[in-house]
Every structure is written in C-alpha cells, then in structure tokens.
Amino acid sequence: MQKLIKQTIYKWRDWQWQRQNKLALQSPENKAKQYYDNHYDEWPLDENVALYDMRDGQQLSDSPRAILLHWLNNKPKMQHIIVAESQYLTEIQATLAYLTLSDRSQIHVVIQFSDEHMHALLTAKYVVTNAMIFSDIFVKRSDQIFINTWHGTPLKKMGYAMPGGVMGSWNVLRNLMMTDYLVMPNAYTTTIFRRDYRLDNLYRGQLLNVGYPRNDVLVNGLKPMLEKKVRALVHSQQKVILYAPTWSGDATTLTSSYEEIQKYLVVLKQLQQQLPQYDIRFKAHPYVYQLVERDEAFASYLVPNYLDTNDVLAITDILITDYSSLFFDYLITQRPILFLDQNADYQTSRGTYLADNQLPGPYTRQVENIVDWIHHLSDIQIKFSVQYQNFYQRYVANDDGLATERVATVIQKQPAIQPVKTIRMLINGEDFSESQFDDGIVARIPQNVDQSFVIYERHLLDNWYGYQFFTHVDQVMPNSRIFVNKSPQDNTLSPEQAKIKGQRIVGNAHFDILVIGQTNASTHQKAIMMLADQVLMRANTKRSEWLLNIGYQRVWHHNTWELWQQELTKIDQTLIEKVIGDA
Numbered sequence: 072m073q074k075l076i077k078q079t080i081y082k083w084r085d086w087q088w089q090r091q092n093k094l095a096l097q098s099p100e101n102k103a104k105q106y107y108d109n110h111y112d113e114w115p116l117d118e119n120v121a122l123y124d125m126r127d128g129q130q131l132s133d134s135p136r137a138i139l140l141h142w143l144n145n146k147p148k149m150q151h152i153i154v155a156e157s158q159y160l161t162e163i164q165a166t167l168a169y170l171t172l173s174d175r176s177q178i179h180v181v182i183q184f185s186d187e188h189m190h191a192l193l194t195a196k197y198v199v200t201n202a203m204i205f206s207d208i209f210v211k212r213s214d215q216i217f218i219n220t221w222h223g224t225p226l227k228k229m230g231y232a233m234p235g236g237v238m239g240s241w242n243v244l245r246n247l248m249m250t251d252y253l254v255m256p257n258a259y260t261t262t263i264f265r266r267d268y269r270l271d272n273l274y275r276g277q278l279l280n281v282g283y284p285r286n287d288v289l290v291n292g293l294k295p296m297l298e299k300k301v302r303a304l305v306h307s308q309q310k311v312i313l314y315a316p317t318w319s320g321d322a323t324t325l326t327s328s329y330e331e332i333q334k335y336l337v338v339l340k341q342l343q344q345q346l347p348q349y350d351i352r353f354k355a356h357p358y359v360y361q362l363v364e365r366d367e368a369f370a371s372y373l374v375p376n377y378l379d380t381n382d383v384l385a386i387t388d389i390l391i392t393d394y395s396s397l398f399f400d401y402l403i404t405q406r407p408i409l410f411l412d413q414n415a416d417y418q419t420s421r422g423t424y425l426a427d428n429q430l431p432g433p434y435t436r437q438v439e440n441i442v443d444w445i446h447h448l449s450d451i452q453i454k455f456s457v458q459y460q461n462f463y464q465r466y467v468a469n470d471d472g473l474a475t476e477r478v479a480t481v482i483q484k485q486p487a488i489q490p491v492k493t494i495r496m497l498i499n500g501e502d503f504s505e506s507q508f509d510d511g512i513v514a515r516i517p518q519n520v521d522q523s524f525v526i527y528e529r530h531l532l533d534n535w536y537g538y539q540f541f542t543h544v545d546q547v548m549p550n551s552r553i554f555v556n557k558s559p560q561d562n563t564l565s566p567e568q569a570k571i572k573g574q575r576i577v578g579n580a581h582f583d584i585l586v587i588g589q590t591n592a593s594t595h596q597k598a599i600m601m602l603a604d605q606v607l608m609r610a611n612t613k614r615s616e617w618l619l620n621i622g623y624q625r626v627w628h629h630n631t632w633e634l635w636q637q638e639l640t641k642i643d644q645t646l647i648e649k650v651i652g653d654a
C-alpha cells in the first residue's frame with residue numbers, strides 16, 4: 072500500500088512537471104532554443120565576430136571585458152557582440168559610456184534570447200564568458216572557440232566538494248566540457264577545478280595558467296582619466312575602505328535577501344561613524360545589487376554595479392571582505408585586507424578550502440575588531456607580512472600586467488584536442504528504481520574506467536525515485552560525475568535533433584562506451600546513444616531500430632545483453648563481463 076501511495080504521488084508530480092514544461096515551451100528561452108536548433112548548421116562561422124556573455128547577460132565586466140578591450144585596440148576588423156538581459160541593458164550601456172565606447176561601430180548589444188542573440192551565438196567564431204552560460208541553449212559548434220575565464224580564485228568550496236554539489240554542478244560541468252580554453256588565475260585554482268569538477272579523463276580542452284586578464288589593471292593602475300571617473304562615481308574625496316562581502320544567503324527568497332543586506336547596512340553605519348577619516352564604500356554582490364539599490368539607506372555607500380570590481384579595487388586603500396574571491400586579486404596591490412564574517416555557519420553550510428587562521432589578514436565576526444585593527448594598521452601589516460607574501464607568491468605571482476595580451480594571443484588559435492587514455496564510460500541513470508536498474512553494475516566497473524552518469528530530470532521529482540537514484544549513485548561519487556537531461560520527451564526526434572540534444576546534455580563530451588541497463592526504451596536514450604562509439608545495452612527492439620538508423624552494428628550478444636559499435640573495433644570482453652555480471 073505504501074509503495075502504491077508513493078507511485079501515485081510520483082504520477083501526480085510527474086503530471087505537474089509535464090504541465091510546467093508545456094508552459095515553459097512558450098517562454099522566450101524555449102522559443103530561442105527552438106530557433107537555435109532549427110538553424111544549427113545553417114550559417115557559416117564569422118572569423119571576425121566574438122560574442123560575450125558575462126553573468127548570463129547581466130554585466131560587461133571581468134576578464135572578458137579585458138579581452139574585448141584588447142581585441143578592440145589590436146584587431147580593428149573584429150566585431151564584438153555583447154549579450155544583455157533586457158532588465159540589465161541600461162547597466163551594460165552605462166558601462167560602455169563609462170569606457171567611452173558607446174559610439175564604437177564594432178560593438179553591438181543584443182537582447183538575450185532574441186533572434187539576433189541566437190544568430191550571433193551560432194555564427195560567432197569566439198564565445199567568451201566568465202562563469203557559465205546559465206541557459207542550456209548553447210551547444211558549441213565544431214569550429215567555434217569557447218573561452219571561459221571563470222570569475223576568480225575560489226575560497227568557497229566548489230563543484231562536488233560543496234554540499235549539494237552532485238546536483239548543483241551539472242550545468243557548470245556541461246559548460247566546462249565545451250570549453251576550449253579555461254583561463255585559470257593560478258595553479259591552485261587549476262587543481263581545484265580538475266579535482267572538484269572531475270575534469271580529468273574527460274575534459275579535452277586546455278587549462279591556461281598564464282595570469283588573469285582582469286588583474287592587469289591592478290598591476291598597471293588605471294589610466295588617469297579613468298581613475299578620475301572612478302573616484303567621481305564612488306564620490307571619493309579621501310582614502311577609501313571598500314566593504315565587499317560575498318553572497319551567503321538564498322537568492323531565491325526575498326526574506327533571506329532582505330535579512331542579508333540589513334547586516335551589511337549595520338556594518339557600513341558602524342564603520343562610517345567610527346572611521347570618519349575614510350570614505351566607506353560598499354560593493355554589493357550581483358545577486359542582491361538591485362535590492363540594495365532600491366534601499367535609500369545604502370545610497371551614500373553603494374558603488375555602481377556597472378563599475379568593474381577591479382577598477383574599484385585599484386583605488387581602494389583597505390579591503391574588508393569575508394569569503395569573496397576578490398581578496399586574492401587585491402593581493403597584487405600589497406594593501407591591507409581585513410576579514411569580517413557575518414555568517415556564523417558558513418563554514419558548515421558551504422565550506423571553504425582555507426581555514427580562517429590561514430588568511431593573509433586578521434579574521435573576526437565583530438565590527439569593533441575591524442575598527443581597532445584599522446587604528447593600528449601598521450602593526451597588523453607587520454604581523455601578517457609573511458602570510459601575506461606567501462599568499463602573493465602562491466596566488467598572483469603570474470600577474471605582471473601582461474596577462475590579457477598572453478591570453479588573447481593563445482585563444483585566437485584553433486585548440487588542439489587533448490588526448491585521453493582512459494576508457495570513458497557513460498551510464499544511463501534515467502531510472503534507478505529497483506525494478507529497472509542493476510546496482511551491481513556500479514560495484515563491478517573497474518576503478519580505472521572513467522565513469523559518468525546521465526540522468527533524466529523527470530525521474531528526480533520526489534523521494535521515491537530520488538532516493539533510489541542517490542542510494543545507488545552515492546556508491547561511485549568519489550570517482551564519477553553527473554550530467555542532467557532537462558529536455559521534455561520528444562517522440563519525433565530525428566538523428567540530427569538527437570545529436571544536438573545529446574551534446575547539450577554533456578557539453579560536447581564524447582564517450583567510448585554507453586551502458587543502458589534499463590529494459591524500457593525512451594527518447595532520452597535516443598539522444599544519449601549519439602554520444603558514444605559503443606553501446607552496451609539490454610536487448611530492446613526500439614533501441615535496436617534506432618541504432619541501425621544511425622549507423623551502428625550489433626557485434627556481440629549474450630542472453631539479454633547486446634553490444635553495438637559505430638565502427639568495428641576490438642571488443643573488450645573483460646570489461647563487458649564485469650558490467651553485465653552473471654547475466
């Protein structure tokens with residue numbers, strides 16, 4: 072009876088999920104996706120076009136901005152297309168005005184999800200981002216060059232290392248797998264990405280560790296006219312203390328956001344009251360900037376969001392932060408960094424890679440301590456001088472003011488695909504219920520085989536399937552990764568459409584072998600069968616027809632299992648026997 076109730080609940084939630092997906096098909100994003108897919112191979116790439124998507128169309132900043140400015144000055148024929156979410160268009164236009172670029176004919180701003188955006192995304196030779204393209208529309212074409220500069224050195228735990236990272240990392244992982252050049256600020260960050268996003272053995276691009284483009288301004292300084300603009304925009308008449316906390320709340324709830332910003336306001340008022348000889352300024356995290364901007368109490372402190380963070384850091388005399396990665400960049404200036412933590416449980420709720428006592432400055436939860444340290448700043452700098460210099464050498468030693476030039480030179484070249492020696496296995500996790508999935512497969516796969524799971528979002532709707540999924544997947548989490556198919560069922564998929572949808576799921580990754588341990592067929596499986604050279608599956612007539620249609624041959628069978636290959640190669644009998652067990 073209990074199982075029947077759970078199944079009924081699942082069917083109800085599944086109906087709700089399908090209804091929501093039908094409504095979502097009418098959204099601008101899904102209409103854009105249909106346009107994108109329908110024209111996927113229709114137009115040639117334009118070698119002189121670069122598209123920039125920063126924070127999903129919310130900003131024009133960070134290392135992509137530095138690359139844009141470099142190309143603008145050194146490649147006069149290149150056209151630059153900037154993606155703007157409609158509500159952030161004014162902010163991006165303000166950034167262009169601040170940079171005196173509003174009238175440059177090479178710069179074009181397109182509204183996110185418009186036909187112009189989709190056309191540019193399909194035809195731009197270079198696609199540049201500083202995080203991930205949050206929408207899953209983008210599927211990199213074969214000759215496109217995708218550059219991801221990320222957005223800083225992580226102090227907060229990332230990827231599979233953070234709580235909830237198994238499901239929270241799938242879209243980042245999808246983006247990373249498409250990335251030709253992943254620009255890293257230092258070797259420390261490179262190690263974290265390789266380990267905590269499980270890049271080893273599957274990622275085929277290049278990790279560049281040659282300095283960070285956005286940090287050039289902290290080495291070279293702002294040009295005099297730009298420095299004058301920055302000081303005017305932040306109303307700086309004296310030395311500047313910048314308070315720049317990261318976001319630690321829940322950006323999906325207004326209550327959590329409001330509570331968070333009220334903590335910030337208390338800090339700012341205390342600092343201004345007790346340190347009148349400084350200009351106290353506040354750099355709000357993008358998640359809460361609009362909420363802060365609407366609160367008049369912040370007006371005298373708030374730094375405009377269209378100002379690049381590192382432009383502001385260049386005129387900052389003292390930085391106060393918590394877990395924000397911007398403090399790593401600020402090390403270049405050799406100026407004081409003080410750590411104020413307003414979130415008592417952040418270490419347990421998210422976690423950090425470095426302990427509080429390892430930081431290059433003093434750490435506290437009391438504003439009074441910050442004020443006292445500023446009154447005795449020379450003593451603090453002497454006390455932390457060795458730790459500060461160790462951080463400098465470890466995290467920003469590559470930043471010599473020429474990083475943008477080095478990165479821009481490398482990323483213009485068609486990347487060489489990095490070789491992979493390990494067998495790459497993709498396992499269909501579409502349905503992990505007891506009746507459909509043999510969890511023994513997980514235990515039997517040799518540890519030297521790289522393992523990925525591809526799951527279908529529809530089957531994680533409630534505890535019934537969700538529990539089954541995580542019960543089985545937890546066994547292999549130390550050495551596997553998760554990809555998620557968010558597409559609704561489509562029974563009319565052509566091979567061309569299935570290829571795009573498959574690549575959309577795994578970010579253009581490719582596998583040596585796909586394992587389908589489920590008995591039933593689905594359109595989800597049509598998409599993922601486009602992703603591997605071999606398919607090891609339980610016999611199913613519909614799947615066999617599809618594989619024949621896309622050019623595979625059945626080369627082996629045993630009881631209920633079959634092996635299909637696209638090109639005839641030697642069969643790894645030992646691996647097959649381990650996967651199927653006693654079947």
